[in-house]
Amino acid sequence: MNLLFKHWQQRWRMPELRLLLLALIVSVTVVTAVGFFTSRVENAMQAQARQLLGGDLVLTSARPLDAAYVQRAKTVGLETAETVSFPSMASAGDKLQLAQLKAVSSGYPLRGDLKTAPAPDAPEVASNGQLPAKGEIWAEARLFAELAVQPGASVTLGRSTFTLTRVLTQEPDRSSNLFQLAPVVLMNLDDLKATELLSPASRARFNQLFAGKAAVIKTFQQALEPQLKPTERIRTLEDDLSSVQQTLQRSGRFLGLAALLSVVLAGAAVVLTSASLMRRELPAVAVLKAMGMSRRQVLFDHAFSLLLTALLAAVIGVLLGLVLQFALAEWLSRFVGKDLPAPSLMPIVTGVLTAVVLLLGFALPQLLRLVNTSPMQILQGALQRPQQSLWWVVGCLLLAVFGLLWLQSRDLPLAGMLLLGLLAGTGLFWLLASGALRLVQAFGKRIGAGWIPALGRSRRAVLLVVVFATGLFALLLLTTVRTDLLDRWAETLPADAPDHFLINIQPAEAEPLTRFFDAHAVKLNLYPMIRGRLVEVNDKPVKPDDYENQRAQNLLEREFNLSSFAEFPASNALLEGKWFAKGEKGLSIEQGIGEMLRFGIGDKLTFDIAGQRFSDTVTSVREVRWDSMQPNFFVIAAPGSVTDMPQTLITSIHLGDKKPLITEMIHQFPSVTAIDVGVILTQVRSLVTQAGLAVQGIFVFTLIAGVVVLIAALQSQKAERRREIAILKSLGAGRALLRQRIWGEFLLLGALAGVLAGLLALTAGNLLAYYLFDLDINLNLWPLLVSSVIGSVLVGIAGYWNLRGLLTVLPLSLLKS
Amino acid sequence: MNKIAIQTNDLVKTIPQAGRELHILRGISLTIDSGESVAITGLSGSGKSTLLGLLAGLDLPSSGSVKLFGQPLDGLDEDQRAALRLGRVGFVFQSFHLLENLTALENVMLPLELGTQTGDRTALATQALQQVGLAERMGHFPNQLSGGEQQRVALARAFVTRPQILFADEPTGNLDRTTGHEITELLFALQEQFHTTLVLVTHDETLAARCQTHYRLVEGALA
Incomplete structure (x- = not known):
């Protein structure tokens, strides 16, 4: 045991093992931090939901x-x-x-x-x-x-x-x-x-x-x-979540997404570093086997080193994760309450498992290759990597990635879909990178730059582009998700979003009230509000018991808010059918209520409105944004069809600093009730900002993971680079020329990676916006430009920094080592 | 002690290449006595290193047999052959093959750590380094040592277990003439001191001439 520990200490001198530890720490930290935090928020949300009821x-x-x-x-x-x-x-x-x-x-x-x-x-x-x-x-x-x-x-x-x-x-x-x-x-x-x-x-x-x-x-x-x-x-508790809770859930999804990207990136770093670790260990294992070391000893020695590294990463990662989740909780403390309940211990298990799975799936196949190293190779000059079935390596990798995705999402079908997405993404990156490099190759030939065509042929260049592009893609996706998506979501709550609802307006007060606000330059859009109970669908009576869904039952027990107006509400989207043309009859329903109560276009609905029956046919289905702070209605009747029904009017207005108007209005219109939603609005908006900050906290880790991958990729190619530079130097290449070539190569590769990452982030960001966050497609081309610049600068600096040491050494010593 | 250290009988090694068999070694039969020094010479590609590997049990012949310390190697798996070498066989390589992340002392301690050897490993390794004249450089890493110094460390590593057989593959191949000469002197001095059987593969005829027995390989057969 002492000896195994000693060997671990000796391996610690290799940058690869330290990189491996770093990659593992990044994954464990991010997984546990997010795990701890979401578990605390979930517990808090449960508690909050109980508070909302006043009891369990x-x-x-x-x-x-x-x-x-x-x-x-x-x-x-x-x-x-x-x-x-x-x-x-x-x-x-x-x-x-x-x-x-x-x-x-x-x-x-x-x-x-x-x-x-x-x-x-x-x-x-x-x-x-x-x-x-x-x-x-x-x-x-x-x-x-x-x-x-x-x-x-x-x-x-x-x-x-x-x-x-x-x-x-x-x-x-x-x-x-x-x-x-x-x-x-x-x-x-x-x-x-x-x-x-x-x-x-x-x-x-x-x-x-x-x-x-x-x-x-x-x-x-x-x-x-x-x-x-x-x-x-x-x-x-299953009753509807408040908008604050919905926002918190969205933040949770953001965080989970960020964590997943960091883990996948760290996984890439683990693969690259363990591959270079293996290459470095290969001659050592061959020599030791010649001296009489058994395969079992090789296995134990390396497995111990890897497990100890995983354990160390787990301990450090869990501790960092704990610290980080406090920071996250602090950021969101205003919304989740200072007395967040203690997290469950599950994230520790998830964190440790993440480290172990990363090592088993990503590093173990390499380790097993070492065990099969033939000692004979040490006498044969060039050391060959022990052959191993590609299927075995790929199988281990896929299994591990799937395990990680499942650990994070706790949802088997989702993990499967994510895995397929990841595979498709990597394949796409590879294809695009090779294609782009081929283009560059053709271009290089035309301008006569000798080294560029060589770049297009090298798999090493493709690997670098893919690795950098994946890293950049993750960073970029998170940035666009954080800024772009949140902005777009917040934009739907513009600064002049209504801050007051006026309800209980009697029809007779409509005109004087509009005049009152007109005089103060506040525009009023009054909507009739009619309370009615749905009693029949297609002339068949409906009862709460007909539905298993609790919400459906609640809806049928309560009275709906119906309205009737001519102009299509701006915050809604028409999904099916047609909005009322002039003189047309019909009903427009909200999508969710139609799905829940199982009716749609062409169905006849009958309402009981204060004892009177009112029937009409559904002619359109709308999507309603309930968080738009506009009056929204489940059912809207064609204009003029419910004028004889008992009703009041409702409106929402933006008052801002004209808030004192409310008191004046109450004096003139005592029966009108004003509801101040400004407070709620401020809370939601600042929650969005805070959630953005929390994601940024996790984003830092994705950034670190990206840099670790970058260094891992460069480190894995360093031996090859060293030989190459030695040969070029011995052929007479000066330092200036080499420097120029290194900069040129990495700037070009970085820019390529940046463009690829930008394109894919743009696509993925929009898919996310559309499917996950119900936002519209938005082709913002900024990420493309930004990422190609960031890519070339970042990769150029990293590449040059990694290789600069090789420029100053003599060609002979390069060849010798 | 067994009088015969290594014995081979009609050793053949073939490898499949481009659909047909390529003969690396053809019918090698030789006997190496304990304490004997043997040189194997030949042109590049004559099969010297392959023969060395087979004699040490690093690989198995296509046909024929090898006996190491009187024990037939055929029928032994990789680990059993490794166990047979453990502590009784030392190696010196052309490109030294020191572990880069280990100091000179730690490199020399490696073979001691592999076995069940008790006793103060550090003291034994220090002593071995003193014998090769590197007492002052024990804490240095291989990249801080010259080629000659690295090969001295390799010699210390090879002799630290007092092996019965030392296999040396072009031990001076990567060194200049003077340094090569120093290493040769050291190698034979240590061999003599510990009565080690020495099996040496080399291009260097002067080095080969220092050995008691000299085999020449020509196209995989003993000339």
Whole structure:
């Protein structure tokens, strides 16, 4: 063992082993950092989702819930809490305001925390389980403004009068209803009865919250489901993700992608370095075998060295990964919360496995070649590499790459597709590189530069171009993904994106309200908003039970927002059919709802709108960008077809620094409700920036991996170069000429690699944009130019730096060594 | 000790080339006694190195037999032949073949580390380097040594296990005349000191003349 360790130490003197370690460290670091980080974010997202519900499981109904549910939950050890919410008017003095009353029992919220402030502008603090005392209420700052009151004021709700004591700044379950009509007023459930506000006719929502161990919750849910009444529904974590969470998931995908590219690049470096390591070890093994070393000893000696290197890389990589994920978490801390849950230990396993798989698949086949070295070769002058079946080497490589892809994606079909993509990519790179070099060769002949045609024939040049191009491609793809895609995505949220939604606008107020905003140079696009329930498809009644999908069931239980207008919404895309021509009837539906509820063009839909039936046929299907901050509708009827239905109007406006207009507007149009989405928008936009930074952190590692590959490729060809330079020097080539030739060769190869990488990154970036991120194709030719310049400069410098040492030595000593 | 170190009988080596058999060695029969010094000479391509490899058991003949230390090599696999050489056979090569990443001392310690040899390896290797006059350069890497010095290290490496047989393949082939002469003197001095059987392949007739026995190979056969 000591001896094996000693031999490892002696091999450590070779740059190849150090490069191998570096390549492995890069892969392990990037894999564990991303693994740790995404595991923490996933855990946080789960926790956040629970907070959004206010519990682990929420039973919701339009009718009071049976006390038996609570009894049963208590017997299995679950915590419970109850909330009742409904809209009601709040008054103070002569002022009136519609408020969303929320009466909560002790224990609320079971997950997450309430935050309050003593006054509208004071900093918020966590309530730590405290709730409004009897006779007191807490309310959102908006209510203070609307009623023009300060903390301590008396506010009347129904038959009771309360003291308004604190400003409610956050309830965990608020974001589940972004379009809250009115400011929330939180009161103690014990006070509810005395207000006499709750009657069987009230549009109240009764929620029963449950929290406990995941397994108990699951069993409880399973027992509960068959007994639910038609009006009762279970809300779980699977409910829609918020836009923030969607953005976080996108960041996760970016990070995974970046990690994968780094690992693949590092893999290329491992192949190249282990091949040169093998070449260097070949004479040593032949000599040692002549001295009497057995094949087993050769195998043990080298396997130990490789495994020790992998282990060292794993330890260093895991530690660096841990540090790096803290940095990542710090970058995104505003969005994922300072108290991110601890990561699982799985990324350590993944990191170690990555190192081992890289070595087994990429380096082991080379090692086995060493074992078969014939000692006889040492007497025969030139050492031949031991022959080995190409299929075996390629098989090992493919298996290892597949293993790595699977380790990263945890998705077998996806790993298969990625592998095929990678193979196709490498093949394409090889073909394009050979083709490009052939062109260069022809060009070289024409201009009479003697060394250029030689370049076109050499496989070494093709290898360099492919390696550099792959490295550059990865770097470039990430850069375009990071800047271009994120910009394009952010562009869809322009700086003048709407920051307020105005809802509850009565049809009679449409004209004066438009005039009001016109006077302040704010353009208003009013859309009718009609609440209707889908009751029939093609004259057949539809029921929630007809669908297994929970979202489909929810959609049928709730009322849809329908609208009707003539102009095609700018943030939508027409997928099928035709938008309404003048005088035409019909319905335009959102793609997702059609797929979920299984209807499409030509199907007749019937809605129940406040007791009236309304039917029409689907004539077009739209794709809707829900994050566009524009009013979006599942179903749009042809203009004029629903004018006689009860409706309100909705609009979204960009106010920017004209925000005080809202208060003025409320005074003139008291029933209109304004929702400030500016805050949400700022949050989403800055999250995109932060996510970009996080990807950049990982991008640094891809850059390092790319440089390692570059050096590995140069190192693997150094012996050949050394001979070549020695021969040229002995033939009389001066240092100036050699220098010129080296620069020329590497600048040319780098530029070629750059153009190839640019072309492929452009293609891949657009494919990603289109399929993964739902963005449009964009042929930005900048990457081509930038990458050819970066390629030639980077490769030129790296090539010259690697070979410069050879220029100063004497030709004789070059030949000797 | 076995009186006979190496014995061959009708040794033939052929290799397939362009669809037909190429005869490298034709019917070599010879006997080398323990402690004897033997030179094998011949033109380039006459099969000298192939013969050396077969005598050392680095390769197997196409037909005929080799006995090393009285043990027939046919029927032994690569590892069994390696085990037979371990600690009993030393090599010196034309291009030295020192391990580049190892110091002179570490290179000399290598054969000791391969065997089960106990005792202070460092002391033994140091002593071997002192014997070849390189005590001062033990910590140097091969690329910091001259050709003559590298071959001295190779000699120290070959003799450090006190081998019964030393195989030398053109030991002076890469050295100038003076250095070559020094190495020759050192080689024979050590051979004499340790009573080693020496099998030497060379172009150099003067070097061959220093050996007790001289075989000439002409087109794969003993002349």
